[in-house]
Amino acid sequence: MEKEVAKHRVEQLHALINKYNYEYHTLDDPSVPDSEYDKLMKELIAIEEKFPELKTPDSPSQRVGGAVLDAFQKVQHKTPMLSLGNAFNEEDLRDFDRRVRQAVGDVDYNVELKIDGLAVSLRYENGVFVRGATRGDGTTGEDISENLKTIRNIPLKMNRDLSIEVRGEAFMPKRSFEQLNKVRIEREEEPFANPRNAAAGSLRQLDPKIAAKRNLDIFVYSIAELDEMGVETQNEGLDFLDELGFKTNHERKKCSTIEEVIVFIEELKTKRADLSYEIDGIVIKVNSLHQQEELGFTAKSPRWAIAYKFPAEEVVTTLLDIELSVGRTGAVTPTAILEPVKVAGTTVQRASLHNEDLIKEKDIRLFDKVVIKKAGDIIPEVVNVLIDQRNGEEKEFNMPEECPECGSKLVRIEEEVALRCINPECPAQIREGLIHFVSRQAMNIEGLGERVIAQLFRESLVHTVADLYKLSKDQLINLERMGEKSSDNLLQSIEKSKENSLERLLFGLGIRFIGAKAAKTLAQHFETLDRLQQASKEEFIEVDEIGEKMADALVTYFQKEEMLNLLAELKQLGVNTEYKGPKKIKVEDSDSYFAGKTIVLTGKLNELSRNDAKAEIEALGGKVTGSVSKKTDLVIAGEAAGSKLAKASELNIEVWDEKRMISELKK
Structure with a gap:
């Protein structure tokens, strides 16, 4: 590569990597997978090594992280939270091992799992938790203390009265992620793409009550100044954290050679799918703290540690069939039925095809060789078709004209992608409608999950939602896995739901x-x-x-x-049909200051929760929105109010504190 070509490519890489870095670290909404980002970064580093004069101070290769959001108070880390260099194959690992041994001689490695979550620091004074922060740009993070307090395995008081700053990875377990997305879909909200985004989004909620409902978890992996604690190795440091009451990950191993490290990585690849949380790689650290100090740091990462990143989760298999399912609203969704194939330790037999337009756009045919992609807990999807491997036996797929469940004619409503069954007696729609009716955000009938609903429907015990309120103990007790106590609890839950607003x-x-x-x-x-x-x-x-x-x-x-x-x-049947919440006064009937005004709440409120404040303002005829604009009449600013308060000042919008708001609410 000539220097002029290299210079032009470096400029392109700067723009792309900065964009993806901002999306990942600041917006928590990445547009590309980690593998694509890592590939571009590796290309940039390779060019800079070949042409050192092209390495500029503002190069993404020199950065620790992304910009910091203004929504929370900024926090300066006691010591920087540096990123790690990456290894993508055995050759990279051997190169790392060679550099380490050339510098300090024989070493042991402590090998740990790379949790796919959000890096955080936890500050303790005299054993008491005083502050928690995000990594941010590595030097400055965001104060998310109240949200971190909702993670139950973060001790609010340690077992010893020490003043330390520990580091860890907050994450959302797979089960919590599945439950959260199920609720979001029931609410007709966009589901989170993966557990990492869900965890990051949860910890950046201004209302800690939201984070508390998300069932987050954490593994702590280091102390900022570990050598001051009287320990000599990384492994001893983790044992010390256990003693202090922190949760560390015990899927770790001390290895004497890089060969042992590689064996450990291969073992974890097979165990990865069985873990209750997502990992995206393995972290290898020189075990001796003395040798870590001797090796030191580059401008952006420690020389004594490296992260092995798992390869992209893509495989080739055969598409055997396309199965159609009918949802609650009658939308007919195609799903690829695949020849079973192993992806990241799990066997995949189904993949999303989304809709008819996607099938036509990608020219997907039955018996095609297709590339399947699976990242974490995301539903596997068909990425593309290997057209050059067709042998003439492939068959074009056409969506049916009739509903696969009831045989009614399917229709395509104007401006919609999906085909729909509009038969109100379609069994699939009735079944899915029943499942929706009993869901948490709707009537919240505990014990009536999909399995029980399916049984009730199959046994012709329910056809409409009203039938749920006619069920008897004799009918329930004969169902599979439904004993006397379960039947009693379910009937009580059904009865309780009658009181809902x-x-x-x-x-x-x-x-x-x-x-x-x-x-x-x-x-x-x-x-x-x-x-x-x-x-x-x-x-x-x-x-x-x-x-x-x-x-x-x-x-x-x-x-x-x-x-x-x-x-x-x-x-x-006794189901309540009246609203039980705070009554909303019409603007013309309200003499409240809030009537007809557009109001924004920002920062932490102490007397009222944000939801309660919003409900009271709206009950008096006000409208509460999430962003400050020229249409905003008033901003209520609590503690640590950030960018919204600054925007209000810029637009000369009136600002009240919580005390004045409460005073006005009481009038």
């Missing part, structure tokens, strides 16, 4: 385009199901945040005779 019932009915937030808005505005049923399209559109599509869907739903009969039956 109207918005839960409204969301549970599964009306098209009506998510949990819209259901709450409608329930608060109309207050009773009777008034909702009688409302016109124009009356629906008058409600804040209810658009024309929502209004049309509501009118259509409440005009159907079978739906009116269902609602009447639910009332007769």
Whole structure:
């Protein structure tokens, strides 16, 4: 490569890596997989090694991390939280081993799992937890203490009265991730792409109550100044952290040679899928602290440690069939049925195809050789087709004209991608509708999971949601895995759900385009199901945040005779049909200062939770939004208010503290 060509490529790499770095570290919304980022960084480093004069102070290869968000108070780390150099194969590991041994002689390595989460520091004074922060740019992070306190295995007081700063990786276990995404889908919210993004998003919530519900976890792996603790090796340091009451990862090993390290990595590749959390590699550290000190640091990483990154999770297999499933709203979704193939230690037999347009765009055919990609807990997807491996036996796939569950004619609604079954008696839609009705965000009937609903439906014990309130103990006790106690608990949960406020019932009915937030808005505005049923399209559109599509869907739903009969039956069975939350006063009827005003809450509130403050303001006719703009009338600033407070000042918007807000709420 000539120097001029290299210079141009370096400029391209700077722009790309900076973009991806910002998305990953600052936005927590990466647009490319880690493997692509790592490939570009490796290319940049190789060019800079060949042409040292092209290595500039602002090169991404010299950076520790990304920019810091302004939403939280900034925190200076006692010692920098540096990133690690990467190894992608055995050759890279042997090169690292050779450099280390040339510098300090014989070494032992402590080999640990690289948890796919969010790096954090925890500060303790005299044994008491005083502050927790994100890594940020390595030197300056964000104070997320209140959110970290919600992680139960972070001790608020250590077993010894020491003043130290420890480092760890906060993460979301696989099970928590699956439960969170299930709830988000039920709420018609976008699911998180992977556990790492979910953990990062949880720890950056301004309301600690949200983080508390996410069931996060942590592994602590070092003390900022470990040599001051009287230990001599990394392995002893981890044992010392255990003694202090921290949770460390015991899937670790001391190795005397790089060969032992490579064997450990191969073992972990096979065990990876069985772990209860995601890992994206293995960290290899020189065990001796004295030798670590002797090896020192480069500008961006320690010379005594390296991270082995697992290869991209892509494999080739054969597409045997395309299976169709019908969802609650009638949307027909294709799924690839594959010849079983091992990916990251798990056997994959199914992969997402999303919709008919994707199948046509990629020209996916039955019996094609296809590339399957699986990253962490993301559902496997078909990346592309190996067209050059076709042998003439492949068959084009066409979506059916009839519903695979009930045989009704499928339709494609204008401006929509999915084909839909519009038969209200379609068994699949009824079954999925029942599952939605009992979900946590809807009627929240504990014990009525998908398995039980499927059994009840299969045994013809339920057909509509009203049938759930007619179930008897004799019917339940005969179900698979349903004993006397489970039956009693389920019946109590069903009975308790009758007391729910109207918005839960409204969301549970599964009306098209009506998510949990819209259901709450409608329930608060109309207050009773009777008034909702009688409302016109124009009356629906008058409600804040209810658009024309929502209004049309509501009118259509409440005009159907079978739906009116269902609602009447639910009332007769004792299901509450009235709103039980704080009443919302119409702007014209309110004499409150908040009436008709657009208000933003920012920073930490001490007297009220943010949700409670929002509910009270909205009940007085105010509108609470999430961002500051020229349309904002007032900003309520709690402790550690960040960029929103600065924006309010820039736009000359009035700012109150929490005390003044509470005073006005009490008037």
